[in-house]
Amino acid sequence: MSARVAVVGGHGKTGRAVVEVLVGRGASAVALGRADRDDLAGALADCAAVYVIAPNLHPEEPAYVAETIAAARTAAVGRLVYHSVASPYVPEMPHHLGKAVSEDLVRRSGLAWTILQPGAYLQNLDLRGPVVGVPYDVDVPFGFLDLSDLGAAAATVLLGDGHTGATYELASRQATVRELAAEQGLTAERVADPGSHPWLTAMFAYYDRHGLPVGTLPLRALLADRP
Template sequence: MGSILVTGATGNVGRHVVSQLAGAGLAVRAFARRPEQVQAGVEAVRGDLNVPETLEPALRDVESVFLLWPGFSAGNAGEVVSAIAAHARRVVYLSAAVGEGDGAPSHYQEIERLIRRSGLGWTFLRPGGFAANTLGWAEQVRRGVVRWPYGAASRALIHERDLAAVAVHVLTSAGHNGAAYALTGPDELTQAEQARVIGQATGREVRWEDQPPEEAREQLMAAWGDPAFVDAALKTWESFVTNPERATDTVERLLGRPALTFRQWALDHAADFR
């Protein structure tokens, strides 16, 4: 097996992909804006997908690529996918919960389309909600009250270690070409329940308070700066009140073990909320 290039190698998912590949003794190369943050003993290349020319040196002798796209726009994804196709044989792309034609944010759709047309072998990982997104509540958890919209919205949040484990499995085994895997955690919890579980993991009582969506929109605009993405996110969260995100068994089928629960995730990250 040739070398595996991991983009976003210091992020929530990418760093676990790197560590799991390295732990298995496989040839892995980390592509990151801050290569000094890559774990010791792993080859690291400084680069940024927003600057496609920095990708070329990282692709030398690479067979497979784990692609995690930065930002909310496809931007120069065409150049990036073309560069990958010129060097590698396959790509595993961390996409979104729903795919082409199903209402996913447009940049996910566009990047999937580019990959399909590239000639690369491909697998799309389509996670639902990331458990790590609740780290955005950390300061509120410390105060004992999480104020956020749609407390009754129910999701099956996935642990980033499971996402990484699935990516590693797909990168290192046969039979996944052309597959699009819907990935979730095993338990369906409302946002208010998620806040309570985090409180239990940190040893404090955490109360939920519903925030008006228009107020949340102002905060998200300040953080994300993309009106279409903000509005899509709020609409999606609202939809989970009446149509909950259902848990899939994909992680267990692929890995041969149960997916990690949200409670386990909260225990793993308890220190981040204290």
Template sequence: MTTILVTGGTGVLGRRLTERLRADGHEVRVLSRHAQPYAVDLVAGGSGLDSALAGVDTVVHCASSPRGGDEKAAANLIAAARRAGVGHLVYISIVGVDRVPFGYYRSKLAVERLIEESGLAWTTLRATQFHDLLVTLFEGLSKSPVVPVPAGVSDQPIAVTEVADRLAELAASAPAGRVPDMGGPEILSLRALARTYLTATGRRRALLTVPLFGKAYAGFRAGGHLTPERPVGKVTFAEHVAERFGGGRRTG
């Protein structure tokens, strides 16, 4: 039996990954700021991190925050993993972190490089955005009567459970370095995705296409965050929202 520690194990991805790993028979430790008995703030580090990693074979690093701190958290995790003699560090990153000059993406790329240079055996998987992220985005935008949508931007959303299944496979396998990206089954405009969400939730809203500016926006318009050659996901966004919201019974 392998002992696997999942950072960010209470998050959207971490919960599914933890469930899958336990179903496969692994001993799993969940590390997050509030999950006992391994409640650790990775940015702050501290002795609790060493205790959490004691006897761990593999770490899957899912903890991340767009608010910052990812590089410091990764540095603390790497140092503790070295001290503990961890044999394999698996990291989940994002497609396009090396192509789109977006602040959060730059942090994810920096963490990739820290892991590659860590001296630990490692595996990195990049995936496109989860269906859940788009749902959260559209929920916020649809609170007003008009939903603004960035002009000329498409997305390739993927089911979080599919990414969790792939991470579980990688965690149970030998270190593989950078593995092939995972993309969702369809590339659709944000306008089309927003319309799908509104239909599924029964909301009547006008869509307003809004041009934005800057290098990051240009990178998204150019499709730097997409992987058209790797449409390996099976569940479409339409299927996801239909299952989640029951086909448009919700109103408001």
């Protein structure tokens, strides 16, 4: 019988990437969205594992994660994997701090847990050209993560053994935005901050000064037996 795995937040781009790989590896993937939260424990029934993705820029992510943990306990889910972020404890980025607090809740949950800390998605960059514009310095270092690699890493820890109590940084490669653009024959330039959300503005300001370096070794180790 195939493993039944729930993906809370399974309808967004991150969740879809995880579901796709789970299905490809023979698991029965259950994508859960906002409509399922009224009876989340019921939705998690008979699931061997759950992958937890909070909505982007959720104002109360720790509460969201705590609610999911409680539902997983009620449903007797055997394994919980939390989708966090690289460098969760960064006081200058409020949404990162929410994930740092959530990580603490996961570690104290009493469940068999694993935490993934992804870098910035490669897919968030518009590489169609001719100019790649981002609202921060194009020469600061990043650890970029391809969504397909994220899905593969998540499926590995959800379905495999030996990952309980582990926290993995995830990046497919290290580069600057300028380097990525140049590889496509494009140029890169810093553009004005669109000012869409104060947390994003804070994130761009942090990136402008420090980038977001992330190591690539954990991902390579997780996917060592994959093409």
